[in-house]
Amino acid sequence: MTLPITPDDIRAAHARIRSHIRRTPVLEGFANGVPQPVTLKLESLQHAGSFKARGAFNSLLSQNVPKAGVVAASGGNHGAAVAYAAAQLGHPVRIFVPEISAPAKVNLIRRLGAEVIVTGRAYADALAAAEAWQAETGALSVHAYDAPDTVAGQGTTALELDAQAEVDTLLVAVGGGGFIGGIAAWYGGQVRVIAVEPENAPTYHAARAAGAPVDISVSGVAADSLGARRIGSLAHAIGATAITDSFTVPDAAITEAQKTLWHHLNLAVEPGGATALAALTSGAYRPEPDERVGVMVCGANVDLDRLAALV
Template sequence: MTDVTRTAIRAAEALIRPHVRHTPVLEVDLADFGRPARPVALKLESLQHSGSFKARGAFTNLLTRDVPDAGVVAASGGNHGAAVAYAAARLGIPATIFVPAVTTPAKAERIRGYGAKLVVGGDRYADALAASEEFVAGTGAMTVHAYDQTETLVGQGTLGLEIAQDLPDLDTLLVAVGGGGLIGGIAAWFRGDVRVVAVEPEGAPTLHRALAAGEPVDAPTEGIAADSLAPKQVGRLMFPLAQQFVERSVLVTDEAIAAAQRSLWDAVRVVAEPGGATALAALLSGAYVPEPGERVAVLVCGANTSAVQL
């Protein structure tokens, strides 16, 4: 694959369709969350195989690239690793997953449960990535990057295609951002036809800072969602897509994320990890205020948490 186009995304969708779920849309009213009445659609990608949208990019990588006998390797805060481990198990491919110490036990257990070898490499995602690169140099395994790889972006873009099928009259989609693979792929699909708004934790304003600087730059990597939304920089492949097709980035506090996580459970009995609830936090906290009549959807992108944490 050479470019993140609608043609490439359509081809990937057809290829991975037997391996991924078409996840449901839940129509709700913000009155259910204690806010002024307004209809909102929740795209529950948290119900995807391996517990997040990452399965789409994982299967796209494994089904379109030549995988060596040494198998595949991924660095991940948890969700990408779980997705690569899941896809590798289904396709009979060995997988080694490097995670940082901040990875939650729920995500580590899921990776091990899929049969992958799990290695803790450093305190943050950047450390795990460096450790995985050393492993690749020594073994010849194939790297599956969490966000800065064409196949990954194209795979995540299949979620944009699916949302367009589910919600043909959509005006605005709120998407949580970490490294940017998800929003980059989705933006490449919609290409301005739908307003795509990035939502990031205040403690990890990666895309926010990049858009202000005009290029990917280092950002803090802290906060409640640090295991999924806190790389040092957004991907360089996604950044031109974000510049062209992401309307803006809004920031939310850890408190707002935790409140959205609780509200999803209390109001509609949907489980989300902090990163998965971040996009909804923008609506509930007022960080994003829709116009009257604006048709809004929120992407609930991950559910890899434990009942105790929730």
């Protein structure tokens, strides 16, 4: 089966964006709180605090941006990434965010130069408002997870990791699915790609059970970054052949993984960024003794006051 995003698409995206992004580091042999040493890909150190800068730059560099500029809907990280990329490339940008967005992320988007509109309770509400603005103005819309340019851009994370470390299994947090879709498209089944989601936002888990994307209710500590109501169609199509399995973890396990990353690596990571590691620290995913496991640490835009209270 031919995937909707191919390794050639991801190579082209990487050639397009590599001068604008960081080649984030890999930490091998991390052994604190996990059943055996694992490899961490620290995409939390990417520009604007998450992997989403990759998809944002690929979207803006592969399309013509009109005078009306750029528009996006976001729970926080995508908005920060689009704001950063637009500012670097000289485009005006408006970001619509839902009321559940963390204040730290909203403030970051503003600091990066975007006009921010807070509207609606959930991401889907902000997306509807962004789509209405796009229709009115003709601005270029950058989807957070379900557009080919976005997914190919996110897949460049796996292209990098493939050159940095050898893994048999890769744990990836899932919200709307753009990140895991791009990663799975790169590996094409050559690596076991495992989806990890909060129990309170099991978008992909629900789609696997139903056999198709379905709407769900989302809540919990990671809802501002992993709070899409429905998995993207691209991620679902890719997952049919290139995502091996899906696990969910409770909020308590996610916050424990945040603590682990802070206490042992001094990494300030948001709940969504710690979710993939939580599958290991909680025992939801139990690797074989000789299994080489990688973990995507994907976001750093945490409210520091909340993190201080947590740790």
